[in-house]
Amino acid sequence: MSEQKRKRGGRRARQTSEADNPPPVIPYITRTIPEYELLGEEGLTLIEKNADLILSETGIDFHYAPAIELFREAGADISGDRVRFPAGMCRKIIRDSAPALFEQKARNPARNVLIGGRHTVFAPVYGPPFIRDLDKGRRYATIEDFRNIVKLTYQLPALHHSGGTVCEPTDLPVNKRHFDMVYSHIKYSDKPFMGSVTHPDRAEDTVAMCKILFGEQFVDDNTVVVNLINANSPMTYDETMLGAAQVYARNNQASIISPFILAGAMSPVTATGTLTQILAEAMAGIAFTQLVRRGAPVIFGTFASSISMQSGAPTFGTPEPSLVLNGAASLARRLGVPFRSGGSLCGSKVPDAQAAYESANTLLPTVTAGVNFVLHAAGWLEGGLASSYEKLIMDADQLGMMQTFAQGFDLSENGQAMDAIREVGPGVHFLGCQHTQNNFKTAFYRSSIADNNSFEQWQSEGSQDAVQRANVIWKKMLAEYTPPPIDQATDEALNEFMAKRKAEFADSNY
């Protein structure tokens, strides 16, 4: 053991500082554990048949003339903004051209992610207008908070993706903040990121910035940005989201077509009914992207939680959303497209036990269902109203555990450890045996935040809870942050583009 300690001291001594080394690269998870399937063939077929009935009988509203035209040409039955699809039409369009798997390129190629198949990509929280930390409590988020979350996400190896609106920079005008958000992802991280969807023009700006970063031809040929397109459930898509989806599909960039559902309000009060509606909505939206451009990368998304039938408030980490996410993952696999859902969702206002139970009850089903792209994987608090510095750190530790869990059993000779059992025998401990010595450095997931010390030691160190420990960790990380290098000419070109565009129209807050 003393030999080991010396070695570790030596290695540490050779590093002038932790900050000089870029964060370790584990670009994404490749699961070797099987998917957990709660619905059998019979249930899945029934839901698919019912979803087809919704598409053909009830139909979906597309409040966007170009979408109506595309669907009319493709043979749908149009009545105003209502589109009804002949049986099997959406499924056929999707199966004919949507890729089952695609790669999103990062500016650091070592961080490219594979989306689909047995792969799982974790991205941070998306969308909150508020931010919370232990020192300053809850407040409106600013661009400084946004940059901080991007920097922390860059440093956390269990997060594979820089995400998108990690919090709303509310100190910037609504119609211009997308520039600063996209730029922050590019500048302060080298992980793949998401683009703006709040207006087709902002989607165009995102694509333009990607072209400056990656080159025009590269963007035509590759997926460099993934974008969150929510359906306006029930059974409605609005103009803004469809306009943005159209821009991205046309440019060969990826959309996550996500029914956003609080079951009981935007869908029926049953898990089966909710799942059926999700499938119908998602198929219609995904089909739209394929009509815009055959083969455009697209992800079957769903954000489904339920509401309290007493107060109407959204609830998270409860059993029904867990069922829905599992079933939707199975349906996406049968459709043959990558799937997005889950995360570390919770309704709690603070990163307490409620937050953790609810997050774990969302995250573990996310991994076992085989979700491919996981938004809100870390940092989500208060039903998505607040991003949390401490919860980002705590959740990321959980994501690291999922990475280990997803590898399943090691059935190699070393994994079987029969030599160790033979060597040690009854009544003796395994701490000193050769097999333990050979494996102890990599054995068992090592939590960055859990306190497993004795009660007395924990007490002597100030009786800190998990949030207090997380608070120390994120501050240390920000203090040690070093940005990934970026080509100076590219950086200048991005800043020039933003300055020029920002000057072209007045600030506004819508």
Added chain:
Amino acid sequence: MSEQKRKRGGRRARQTSEADNPPPVIPYITRTIPEYELLGEEGLTLIEKNADLILSETGIDFHYAPAIELFREAGADISGDRVRFPAGMCRKIIRDSAPALFEQKARNPARNVLIGGRHTVFAPVYGPPFIRDLDKGRRYATIEDFRNIVKLTYQLPALHHSGGTVCEPTDLPVNKRHFDMVYSHIKYSDKPFMGSVTHPDRAEDTVAMCKILFGEQFVDDNTVVVNLINANSPMTYDETMLGAAQVYARNNQASIISPFILAGAMSPVTATGTLTQILAEAMAGIAFTQLVRRGAPVIFGTFASSISMQSGAPTFGTPEPSLVLNGAASLARRLGVPFRSGGSLCGSKVPDAQAAYESANTLLPTVTAGVNFVLHAAGWLEGGLASSYEKLIMDADQLGMMQTFAQGFDLSENGQAMDAIREVGPGVHFLGCQHTQNNFKTAFYRSSIADNNSFEQWQSEGSQDAVQRANVIWKKMLAEYTPPPIDQATDEALNEFMAKRKAEFADSNY
């Protein structure tokens, strides 16, 4: 809605008080979701083959002469206390006689539990010498704490079983506290319970008290007590535990034969190696019970966590124990006996986010693996050193969620909810539709402790975290506790028996 409210008010008005009604009975979970199996046929066969090698080559130490004699007669190879088993011997003994499913009777027949098959039974924390609550912090537990935990467990419908040593009543002498523990379970609850295993005489006392409660013949014919028999891993059983197991098996009462393993110390540092050792140890111990009495009810148990390879401290809720518990559940099913593992385990000193993440990361895999008997399902804190009033309440809420989750999808017409979708259509909410009105009372799990209100409402109610809310709940429950009725003659006979026995020998603390 007003009609509903009037009806509910009317029903409540007819009740003179909540406390007059016994807690609702959901005797156990019958899962309709499939078991999640992480190991395929190949892996399971490999592990079974390796476990057979351990049994035949390395062997197991049984420090108990009667066990050695039974194994010698059955054809094992004996060398001192070391027992080596010819290939397949243990498996054959077990398959020939151990029941795959049995019923444990409670004094209230409505609370009988089925142990095995697709059933899951939740029992509270077992073993902690300390107790913690928000008001008084951490301290040695007393018989008053013990009674309180029994009373709360009785009132919590998601706990199906009263458990055993819910905390150590350290204010009573070690050699007599089993009387008061068994009596408390009988007196303050009518759920099934566990007996004493710390000495064969105390097991005899437990059986004697059961005979007073249920009648002599009834106890001969039925399982009325379940008992936790830990192996002294690696590959060792000690005299005390085997003596107790022998008493219970002889009396047709159930033993949980549980290798107790902190992987890395008491087993190899790999999940596969640990699982192999568990199977070997469990099979040897289970075979012992069947040699004592063919057909005696027995449960394949395992408590497996890992240690921090840095500090040697036990860790909980990490990925490796989750793998082990899943694999062990599969192996127990193949062996054809009920399985015990999992719970709401954590290493945290307080019921904070760490405690909740770790607990959820143990509990959900427990349910999806198909565990039949879940000890430590609620109230466990600090690696099992402390029982927690608040965590008991918080965990029980999670157990309720598991009950819902385990029911899976409702594929009935009502579950499909196609009428609702047809009625509501695009762009309208589901809150007022007929289907929602028909189902809103039973739709969605309703947490007893999660706060899903708005931030402003939460703030105006004192910004309480989950622990503070749990503190209010358990105090209210204890204040409203009404004991289940018990036959007065039986009660007197139990007290007489205890007084007589306690007078027979001096107090001691070992």
